[in-house]
Amino acid sequence: MELGVLCHGFGKNDETGDVKDAFRLLRTLSSLPEDQLDLSNILVQRPGLIPQGGFFALHELMKRPYWTRLWVVQELVCL
Amino acid sequence: MGASFTIVRCDDELLDLDSLCKGISVLYRGSNWSLKDRLLAYERNLRHLGNDPVWYHIQSLHLLHQAVRELIYYESTGIGTRLGFRRLLQVAHTGQCREVRNKVFALLGLMEPEVAETIAHDHTRDPRKLFAAVAKAFITHTNSLESLRLANPWGGQQGPTWAPDWTWEGRMPSWRPGTTLTGSVGNTDASIVPPKPETIYNADSKTPPTYKFYEDWRYLQCEGFVIDTIGGLGASERNWFEWDAARTIQYPSWKSAYGGSSRHV
Numbered sequence: 005m006e007l008g009v010l011c012h013g014f015g016k017n018d019e020t021g022d023v024k025d026a027f028r029l030l031r032t033l034s035s036l037p038e039d040q041l042d043l044s045n046i047l048v049q050r051p052g053l054i055p056q057g058g059f060f061a062l063h064e065l066m067k068r069p070y071w072t073r074l075w076v077v078q079e080l081v082c083l
Numbered sequence: 084m085g086a087s088f089t090i091v092r093c094d095d096e097l098l099d100l101d102s103l104c105k106g107i108s109v110l111y112r113g114s115n116w117s118l119k120d121r122l123l124a125y126e127r128n129l130r131h132l133g134n135d136p137v138w139y140h141i142q143s144l145h146l147l148h149q150a151v152r153e154l155i156y157y158e159s160t161g162i163g164t165r166l167g168f169r170r171l172l173q174v175a176h177t178g179q180c181r182e183v184r185n186k187v188f189a190l191l192g193l194m195e196p197e198v199a200e201t202i203a204h205d206h207t208r209d210p211r212k213l214f215a216a217v218a219k220a221f222i223t224h225t226n227s228l229e230s231l232r233l234a235n236p237w238g239g240q241q242g243p244t245w246a247p248d249w250t251w252e253g254r255m256p257s258w259r260p261g262t263t264l265t266g267s268v269g270n271t272d273a274s275i276v277p278p279k280p281e282t283i284y285n286a287d288s289k290t291p292p293t294y295k296f297y298e299d300w301r302y303l304q305c306e307g308f309v310i311d312t313i314g315g316l317g318a319s320e321r322n323w324f325e326w327d328a329a330r331t332i333q334y335p336s337w338k339s340a341y342g343g344s345s346r347h348v
Contacts, residue, residue, distance in 0.1 A: 034101075043115045
């Protein structure tokens with residue numbers, strides 16, 4: 005735990021999908037303006053904005069057993 | 084401190100929970116839900132892993148988008164509600180825990196405080212009694228028998244049939260009231276809370292329920308009625324978003340169940 009934040013660690017980074025790519029993708033997606041959320045348009049009009057390998061890495065991230073632990077939900081929301 | 088101060092970490096990589104949920108919510112926008120599968124297949128193909136287009140692990144996405152995101156929004160703004168009984172059971176179904184009772188205890192913090200307070204955190208309690216206590220708490224708190232729709236006689240714990248069994252494997256997330264739609268018709272705006280079942284199914288015309296819990300925890304007595312004749316049926320579902328109109332059985336006459344002449348039944 006760090007000052008001012010609660011830190012959830014879900015394992016080690018590995019070579020199957022770089023978490024850095026997944027986090028970069030999520031940061032990019034979360035920063036998109038409300039009227040520019042259509043990925044098909046973004047891929048055409050702003051090539052390079054969507055990080056290469058991001059979807060593979062995100063998929064690998066979502067496969068982690070961390071997300072199957074029932075206690076995680078309460079810990080994320082309520083701590 | 085709450086979720087707005089929460090970050091997730093993998094080795095040295097950090098991401099705040101808000102960005103995590105917002106980023107995933109973009110995938111639920113319009114055609115993005117389908118496009119993400121194609122992008123995954125493309126990237127797998129680049130790695131010579133095959134190009135199977137299926138996004139296999141959507142449960143984690145649903146968990147973050149349909150439960151965590153809404154709860155974070157509620158905790159930070161007060162808009163919306165905590166998860167209802169149906170949603171809690173769905174979350175319990177998608178998550179794993181070693182101890183049966185933790186299906187309930189692991190989600191106590193997500194329940195309405197008045198409900199959670201009545202459920203004793205007793206790890207020695209018979210799971211059947213625990214499940215019955217949860218059902219009783221929801222019925223009493225909401226003064227509604229809506230939870231009977233969630234009950235099932237198929238649960239492995241052999242509890243009362245009026246109390247949902249939290250371990251039943253057949254409880255699949257579905258597009259029912261209280262569940263956010265996924266795909267092109269979905270809306271990710273957290274301020275739009277999915278309707279609660281009791282606001283949609285209103286055949287009782289808000290007639291107060293009559294029920295009684297007995298000292299013997301196994302029994303619930305309530306009043307109802309038995310449907311002996313079905314006059315008409317809506318179309319059954321065919322694939323996603325389609326209905327089989329040919330299977331509609333129209334009721335021969337329109338007559339309000341509430342005594343009026345309105346066609347609202």
